[in-house]
Amino acid sequence: MADKHIVSAFDRDLEGIQAQIMKMGGLVEAAILDAAQSLEERDEELAEKVRAGDKAIDALEDLINENSARLIALRSPTAIDLRVILTVMKISGNLERIGDYAKNMAKRTGVLVQMSPISGSHAALRRMAREVQLMLKDALDAYIRRDAELAMDVIQRDRDVDQMYNALFREFLTFMMEDPRNITSCMHLHFIAKNTERMGDHVTSIAEQVVYLVRGKIPEDGRPKGDQTSSNAELGKI
């Protein structure tokens, strides 16, 4: 009976922390979409909302870290339960980084509204952001359902995001070479594309954690390797 009591207390505490992770994930998903929308529609008010909202995301990460450390100290979890909590802490770290990138995207909206728009690029960036948001949603679902297959699917889809990034990289180079007046705005847009691609990397990292949690090992060959493609695609990573 004593054992059962301890297990239940652990599970209840863990459930509370998992609810915080889901809340954090929801805020980050919204931040990605809002940041991309603010860019496409040149909506500075929405951009400001994203920037201000990042504080809530950061606060949730601190809370999750605190609660996780307290849970470990209080309940001395078994090896498997411990792995879950350490995974939760890593996931919250990844979410915080993705939130930072969304905030940075929103910051650049404020700069880009003062420049002539680059044809088609904002819509392409928004599609890329939308893909990353869907990947994040699935990665978090995979975590909750301990679904390694869904997590592997997310890892595979990061390849599409990398390809979108590489296409945009080439497009921005062309715009800059055609007209030097495009250089400054293309530099900012390129950063946004790169940061979105990095968001995809962090989502992939979450999915890899889920696979590790379920199967006990990080997928070695699951993740698309830049090295297998052209040197330009390779440089797209990191």
Added chain:
Amino acid sequence: MADKHIVSAFDRDLEGIQAQIMKMGGLVEAAILDAAQSLEERDEELAEKVRAGDKAIDALEDLINENSARLIALRSPTAIDLRVILTVMKISGNLERIGDYAKNMAKRTGVLVQMSPISGSHAALRRMAREVQLMLKDALDAYIRRDAELAMDVIQRDRDVDQMYNALFREFLTFMMEDPRNITSCMHLHFIAKNTERMGDHVTSIAEQVVYLVRGKIPEDGRPKGDQTSSNAELGKI
């Protein structure tokens, strides 16, 4: 006596993990310097060494994570000891990211040797990398000596790295506008500058962890905030 025995076992295990962190830190410091040297001297062999060496850094991170999880599960550390182990895990995560950026810098050496060099920029990038490597050395020393003052000093110095980045950003814009043939190489050099600036952010994060470990709270006002400076400097962050 039983208590004393447990404490000693914990300390001995922790010491082993800390030795691994120091080894990892040494490899990452060398990777930063070698990557910058390979770029400046157009030394593809050295660049290849950095790329290959990243595997050893990644393997150390995995080992540190495993050993830390085992230590927590075996010794059920107190709140304070637990904080140390969680800090160690975060530091190893930061070191791994810095190693990735160094690898990426080395990858770009292979691309840049095929283009005309941009006057002065390689030397400036090397100075920036050197500064980040010194900050990292001090951050790790601060961790070992539990020296919050030294850690605060590292956090302050990140401002210099941000300024170096902002100066290079403006320089690359000028080069690109002067001659469109510079655009591709400047895009790569700009990435290197940005990634070096990000390395500085990860070193700052290590230093903040040290301050948290010693003082029990993250420095709120210690970190130079981009928001206090110009909008260009602000965009330099992230």
